[in-house]
Amino acid sequence: MIKKVKVEDLRVGVYIHDFNCQWNDGIIYMEPDFIKDENVITILKSWKIREVFIDTDKGLDVKRSESRTTVKKEIGEQKPKDRLLSRPQVPLAQELNTAKQITQDAEQLLQRVARDVQEGKTPDISSSYELTNRMYTSIRQNRDALLLLSRIRTKDEYTMQHSISVSSLVINLCSYCQMSESKILDLAVGALFHDIGKAVVPQELLTKPAQLSEEEFVEMRRHAEYSxxxxxxVRGLPIECYDIALHHHERYDGSGYPHGLKGDAISHAAQLTAVCDVFDAMTSERCYKPAMEQVAGLREIYEARGTFFHQDIAGDFIQSVGIYPVGTPVVLANGTSGVVVGSTDVMMRPVVQIFYDEKKQERIKAHTIDLSKTDDVIASYGEAKKFGLTSQQLLTRFLHQQPA
Ligand SMILES: [Fe+2]
Ligand SMILES: [Fe+2]
Structure with a gap:
């Protein structure tokens, strides 16, 4: 039976026949679906949707109070799993080739979608699930490849490269949290298009090298609603995609925009994307600021735990990237130094390419050490500028050394 019910009465296991969503000048088409987790209810509440239509023949009724076991059986709910860092399954050099192709295809897709938007057409994002599925597989095989490539930037392609990077970081974070593949892909698609609204923000604002005026700032902030x-x-996108677009600038303490949502009123999907979005923005070079080192970016996320970001989400994000992300210059206790070129399943013991002797202050023959298999340990962070390079140049140099 189809019936209209209040959002506050919804619960996991109810089948929504019609989400009854209207958003500004757009109607949001969502496929009828089960409420698989509490996040969907959070999103509906944050959108100020008061009533939806449910189908009690296909899912639970709002009034019946089945035991938790029944609900679990009906929707196949899974117990939350432990967080896990995975050891690379495929060598970095090999996965880099795959990741390069994925990045090129993602750039083409985003360029095409931006063009559709600028020409007033409904964006064609039909291939986005296939693309994010390839990104997901690549991160499972060797998470360093895509994350490393997404650090190599050119300033004028910022929004496109930022979107690919945020989506990669979201996949990495959700994989670390052991979320289901289908959920990860939903969030990855949302993250890929979270800033699509910038395609209709005047280009001068996006690339202005000086501070924005109050008026310009207001317009810039509207990109979330435009997205x-x-x-x-677009028909058939899950509710998380719209919510990520609309609410990725909300902050846990209520200081964000466009709605100033606070705490758990912000969906889990939007909170996960927000932390990845901020980290990527901080660690990217822009026309008005240099790039922050990844390690400094992680420290900022740590400092903002409990204020801008939920404590646990900030913690999971840091763990998922690792405290020695690929590209980080490090000094070993044995007096040599180099750069992190790969992760292992032990966060403190990554793979390092060594090419400098700190005692003699001279370059040595480059060689690679897997610290999870030796007694050598990292003593401190190093500095790219010591080798006469920016971190970006250090990464590029490393990439060029990889066999094609
Ligand atoms: Fe944004
Ligand atoms: Fe963004």
Whole structure:
């Protein structure tokens, strides 16, 4: 039976026949679906949707109070799993080739979607699940490849490269949290298009090398709503995609925009994307600021735990990236130094390419050490500028050394 019910009465296991969503100038088409977790209810509440239509023949009724066991059986709910860092399954050099192709295809897709938007067409994002599925597989095989490539930037392609990077970071974070593959892909697609609204923000604002005026700032902030409105024209996207677009600038302490949502009123999907978005923005070079080192970016995320970000989400993000992300210059206790070129399943013991003798202050023949298999340990962070390079140049140099 189809019936209209209040959002506050919804619960996991109810089948939503019609989400009854209207958003500004867009109508949001969502496929009928089960409420698989509490996040969907959080999103509906944060959108101020008061009533939806449910189908009690396909799912639970809002009034019946089945035991938790029944609900679990009906929707196949899984116990939350432990967090896990995975050891690379495929060598970095090999996975880099795959990741390069994925990045190129992602750039083409985003360029095409931005063009559709600028020409007033409904964006064609039909291939985005296939693409994010390849990103997901690549991260499972060797997470360093995509994350490393997404650090290599050119300033003028910022929004496109930022979107690919945020989506990669979201996949990495959700994989670390052992979320289901289908959920990860939903969030990855949302993250890929979270800033699509910037395609309709005047280009001068996006690339202005000076501080924005109050008026310009207001316009810039509207990109979140533009993104949600544009995605609202696309049929069949899960609710998380719209919500990520609309709410990725909300902050846990209520200081964000556009709605100043606070705490758990912000969906889990939007909170996960927010932390990845901020980290990528901080560690990217822009026309108005240099790039922050990844390690400094992680420290900022740590400092913002409990204020801008939920404590646990900030913690999971740091763990998922690792305290020695690929590209980090490090000094070993044995007096040599180099750069992290790969992760292992032991966060403190990554793979390091050594090419400098700290005592003699001279370069030595480059060689690679897997610290999880030796007694050598990292003593401190190093500095790219010591080798006469920026971190970006250090990464590029490393990439060029990889066999094609
Ligand atoms: Fe944004
Ligand atoms: Fe962003």
């Amino acid at each position: 949600a409105n544009l995605l609202a024209k």
